[in-house]
Every structure is written in structure tokens, then in C-alpha cells.
Amino acid sequence: MTESATAGKLPKQIPYIIGNEACERFSFYGMRNILVPFLISSVLMQHLAEGPGREAAAKDVFHMFVIGVYFFPLLGGWLSDRYFGKYNTVLWFSLIYCAGHACLALFENNATGFYTGLFLIALGSGGIKPLVVSFCGDQFDRSNKDKAKIVFDAFYWIINFGSFFASLFAPLLLRSYGPAVAFGVPGVLMFIATLIFWLGRKQYVNVPPSGDDPDSFLRVSRTALLAQAPGQGRPGFVLAAIGAALAGVLLVFGTLALFKAAPGWWPKDFNFVVSACLGLGALIAFGGVGTSMQLERARGRHPDVAIDSVRGVLRVLIVFALVTPFWSLFDQKASTWIIQGREMLIPHGEWWWPSWLIKDAAQMQALNPLLVMLLIPFNNLVLYPALRKLGVQVTALRRMGFGIAISGVSWVVAGGLQLWLDGGHEVSLAWQTLPYLLLTFGEVLVSATALEFAYSQATQAMKGVIMAFWYLTSTFGSLWVLLTNAGVRNEAVIGWIGHTGLSENAFLMFFFAGFAFLAALAFAGYARLYPVQDHYRAA
Numbered sequence: 001m002t003e004s005a006t007a008g009k010l011p012k013q014i015p016y017i018i019g020n021e022a023c024e025r026f027s028f029y030g031m032r033n034i035l036v037p038f039l040i041s042s043v044l045m046q047h048l049a050e051g052p053g054r055e056a057a058a059k060d061v062f063h064m065f066v067i068g069v070y071f072f073p074l075l076g077g078w079l080s081d082r083y084f085g086k087y088n089t090v091l092w093f094s095l096i097y098c099a100g101h102a103c104l105a106l107f108e109n110n111a112t113g114f115y116t117g118l119f120l121i122a123l124g125s126g127g128i129k130p131l132v133v134s135f136c137g138d139q140f141d142r143s144n145k146d147k148a149k150i151v152f153d154a155f156y157w158i159i160n161f162g163s164f165f166a167s168l169f170a171p172l173l174l175r176s177y178g179p180a181v182a183f184g185v186p187g188v189l190m191f192i193a194t195l196i197f198w199l200g201r202k203q204y205v206n207v208p209p210s211g212d213d214p215d216s217f218l219r220v221s222r223t224a225l226l227a228q229a230p231g232q233g234r235p236g237f238v239l240a241a242i243g244a245a246l247a248g249v250l251l252v253f254g255t256l257a258l259f260k261a262a263p264g265w266w267p268k269d270f271n272f273v274v275s276a277c278l279g280l281g282a283l284i285a286f287g288g289v290g291t292s293m294q295l296e297r298a299r300g301r302h303p304d305v306a307i308d309s310v311r312g313v314l315r316v317l318i319v320f321a322l323v324t325p326f327w328s329l330f331d332q333k334a335s336t337w338i339i340q341g342r343e344m345l346i347p348h349g350e351w352w353w354p355s356w357l358i359k360d361a362a363q364m365q366a367l368n369p370l371l372v373m374l375l376i377p378f379n380n381l382v383l384y385p386a387l388r389k390l391g392v393q394v395t396a397l398r399r400m401g402f403g404i405a406i407s408g409v410s411w412v413v414a415g416g417l418q419l420w421l422d423g424g425h426e427v428s429l430a431w432q433t434l435p436y437l438l439l440t441f442g443e444v445l446v447s448a449t450a451l452e453f454a455y456s457q458a459t460q461a462m463k464g465v466i467m468a469f470w471y472l473t474s475t476f477g478s479l480w481v482l483l484t485n486a487g488v489r490n491e492a493v494i495g496w497i498g499h500t501g502l503s504e505n506a507f508l509m510f511f512f513a514g515f516a517f518l519a520a521l522a523f524a525g526y527a528r529l530y531p532v533q534d535h536y537r538a539a
Contacts, residue, residue, distance in 0.1 A: 074468045
């Protein structure tokens with residue numbers, strides 16, 4: 001199919017992309033949402049005593065897996081933009097994804113096989129993650145971009161449609177039929193997702209890869225950092241070099257930790273994953289600031305549009321950095337909140353509780369996608385029009401800022417429930433509905449909005465890169481969780497928490513709520529200065 005689309009109409013290839021996403025999301029959330037309960041009770045962690053130690057280890061594995069899922073978009077975005085294009089990259093990574101599911105189903109009692117499966121799923125899922133959304137956006141041009149918002153909302157809605165059924169039934173499969181079936185069914189759905197995507201191959205608009213772009217983000221940045229200006233130093237280069245040196249040191253010691261050869265003074269919680277992520281963060285932060293300081297020096301060596309595109313990406317990276325605390329809260333619903341739910345009483349004796357269906361605390365996660373499917377149309381049809389009538393401009397950045405703050409409120413409520421439990425009271429699992437409602441409302445305001453926002457802020461050559469950076473926000477969100485959990489294992493910190501009168505779990509919940517509130521304030525300040533762009537391609 002040519003790159004032109006039928007003017008003003010919904011592209012007919014969209015159903016293939018949406019169908020693929022529904023099945024893929026079932027496969028991903030099906031395995032993800034049972035990962036912590038499986039690990040807590042599996043032979044893979046039988047060397048740990050049951051209780052907080054095993055729960056903490058399961059949380060660490062879960063969040064390292066999430067880090068991988070949202071790190072590998074960098075690889076997928078680069079391969080797509082540079083060599084293979086979005087369609088081919090998505091198809092090949094999907095096959096890796098299928099292989100990972102097979103490993104989980106076959107190696108439930110074998111640590112090497114099971115963790116290999118987690119790696120392959122992280123690689124496959126992460127590899128396609130920045131591409132499917134932007135590939136969907138490629139099917140539109142300026143003549144029908146008004147349909148894009150509808151499709152992006154539908155896209156996010158269908159993600160949650162697949163997630164809802166996965167969250168509801170995967171824990172039942174694990175409970176009734178064991179890990180082989182519980183992990184095998186999502187694998188079958190991933191195969192179906194790959195097949196659906198392949199069937200639409202003749203209908204898609206395929207924007208060619210940029211290839212060896214002399215004006216790519218990295219090349220423009222490199223030119224800016226290395227350029228000399230008469231009578232001026234290179235402060236940006238020095239700053240970037242410091243970031244690269246920090247990243248190198250962290251990577252070296254993280255690698256030594258991987259092979260159990262790190263020196264005794266190296267923090268034991270700074271394993272390879274944590275060290276590599278901290279190194280990546282240092283590289284992006286120092287390198288980004290350094291590039292921004294010297295970017296104008298690249299003019300004349302690269303086109304003005306390339307310079308402006310890089311500056312646009314650097315501005316967006318600040319928005320993305322301020323969103324990372326949201327993900328540190330959101331992703332813990334599949335770890336910390338499940339563990340909290342296991343301490344609660346399932347109200348089977350109440351007439352209103354669907355005991356025939358809800359038998360496990362992990363199934364409460366189904367509330368999240370169910371509420372998303374209800375809140376997206378409610379926001380678009382009721383809330384946003386009502387706010388506009390009141391004269392309130394419902395911009396993407398305002399929605400995202402309020403979403404971060406509301407997610408913080410959800411953790412205040414979760415912390416209150418934890419205090420109730422710590423007081424020795426029997427607490428109904430039904431009470432978790434309230435924090436799920438608040439967290440989901442925050443998610444809709446942040447994540448559903450960001451899909452549209454991230455795509456619109458990137459020029460055509462930068463779309464894959466900027467989407468990969470967006471997904472890195474989840475990587476750093478889980479990094480904050482790992483660092484915080486490592487911090488509370490310190491004896492001095494444990495003693496300080498004890499003096500507050502709070503349990504460790506309650507303290508962490510209120511800590512993350514405060515983290516979100518601070519991020520929301522910073523986000524609001526930056527959003528007032530941010531110059532919004534429109535980079536849909538011309539019709």
C-alpha cells in the first residue's frame with residue numbers, strides 16, 4: 001500500500017493492529033500478573049524462608065523484569081529506524097516473544113529455563129513496544145489526524161480489554177491448573193497476535209526506515225558536544241564526559257557483581273540491572289544537559305530542522321523524567337498491592353461478592369483495565385466537555401500532571417489500609433477497590449494521554465527514538481522501587497522507620513505517595529514553560 005491514506009477516513013488496516021494488540025496484551029498481562037504469586041510459592045525460591053524475605057525477592061525479580069521490558073524499546077526503536085522498518089521489527093521480535101512464553105510454560109521448576117523465558121519476553125515485548133503505537137500513528141496523515149485521537153484511545157482501551165481478561169483468568173488458571181497451563185495460555189495468545197499482525201501485511205502504510213541518517217539524534221548530539229567555539233570552552237562536553245565516566249564505572253562494577261566478583265565495599269543491592277540502569281540514567285541526564293548547552297554549535301553542520309528536532313527531544317525528555325515517579329507507583333499494583341491483598345480477608349460470605357469468580361487477591365488487578373475501559377469514554381464524553389464549558393483548557397500536559405498527583409492519593413489510601421492491617425484488624429479485600437479506582441484514574445490521565453503526546457511531539461525521523469525514551473520512564477520507575485526497597489534493608493533506615501511507629505510496608509506506601517506529589521509539583525512548573533509541537537505528517 002502507498003503512503004497515502006484515504007482522506008478523512010479511518011484507515012482500513014487499523015483493525016489488524018488493534019486485534020494484534022488485544023491478544024498481545026492478554027499474553028503479557030496474563031504472565032505478568034501471576035509472576036509474583038507464582039514466585040512466592042515456587043521451588044525457584046525454596047532456598048528462602050517463607051514470609052517477607054521471599055516476598056521481597058519476588059518483588060525484586062518482578063521489577064527487574066519490568067526494567068527489561070521497558071529498556072529494550074531502545075533496541076527495537078533503533079533497529080526499526082535504522083535498518084528494518086516498523087513492520088519487520090515487530091514481526092521478528094514477536095517470534096522471540098513467543099519463544100519466551102514457551103520457556104515459562106516448559107521450565108516452571110528450572111531457574112535457568114524460567115529466567116531465560118523472562119529475558120526473552122522482556123526482549124520481545126520491549127522490542128515491539130515503541131513500534132506498535134507509532135506504527136498505528138503512521139497509518140494517519142493530516143487529512144485524517146482527527147481520527148487518530150479516537151484510535152489512540154481505542155488502542156489504549158483494547159490494551160485494557162486484553163489485560164482485563166488476563167488479570168481475571170490467569171490467577172484462576174494458576175490456582176486450578178498450575179503454572180504450565182497458566183503460562184502456556186498467554187503463549188498461545190501471543191502466537192495468535194503475531195498471526196493477526198502478519199495477516200494485515202498488504203494493507204499497511206510502511207514508512208521506510210531512516211537508514212544511516214547523518215542528521216540523527218545521536219549524530220547531531222555528537223557534533224554539538226565535540227564542536228569548538230572560538231574563545232569558549234566545552235562545558236557541555238565536560239558534563240557529558242562525566243556522565244559517560246559514571247556510566248562506565250557503574251557498568252564495570254555491575255558486571256563484576258553479575259559474576260560475584262565485585263569488591264566487598266560495593267553495595268550488594270547494586271546488581272547488574274540496578275547498576276546498568278543507574279549508568280544509563282547518568283548518561284542520559286549528563287549527556288542531555290551537555291548537548292543542550294552546546295547544541296547551537298551544530299548549526300551549519302546539520303540542517304536547522306535537525307537541530308530543532310534534537311532540541312525538541314531534549315525538552316520532551318524532561319517531561320518524561322518527571323513522569324517516572326508515576327510508574328514507580330503504578331507498577332507496584334502487580335507486586336506490593338498483591339502482597340497486601342494476600343493479607344486481607346476475601347469476603348466470600350457477603351452476598352455482593354462474586355465468590356464464583358473472584359477467588360484470589362491477584363484478581364483485583366482486573367479492576368484496573370475494567371476501570372480504564374469505563375473511564376476513557378467517561379472522560380472524553382462527559383468530564384472533558386464539562387471542563388471546557390467551564391472554560392478550563394484540558395491540555396495533554398495538564399492531564400498528565402493531575403494524573404501523577406491522583407496516583408499519589410491512591411497510595412495514601414493504600415497506606416491507610418496497611419495501617420488498618422497492621423493494627424491487627426481483619427480488612428476486606430473489597431477495600432482495595434478505592435486505591436485501584438484512584439490509581440486507574442491517574443493512569444488514564446497520564447498514560448493514555450502520553451501515547452498521543454509522545455507521538456505528536458516527535459518529527460518523523462525521531463518518532464521511534466522518542467517513543468523508546470517514553471517507555472524508559474517505566475524502567476526508571478521500577479529502578480526507584482528497587483533502590484527504595486534496597487534502602488529499607490539498611491539497618492539504620494529500618495531503625496529510623498521503627499521510631500516513626502509505622503510498619504515498613506506502611507512507611508513505603510506513604511513515601512511513594514510523597515514522591516508522586518513532589519513530582520506533580522515539578523511537572524506543573526515545567527509544563528507552564530513547555531512549547532507544544534504538532535508533528536503529524538502532511539497529507
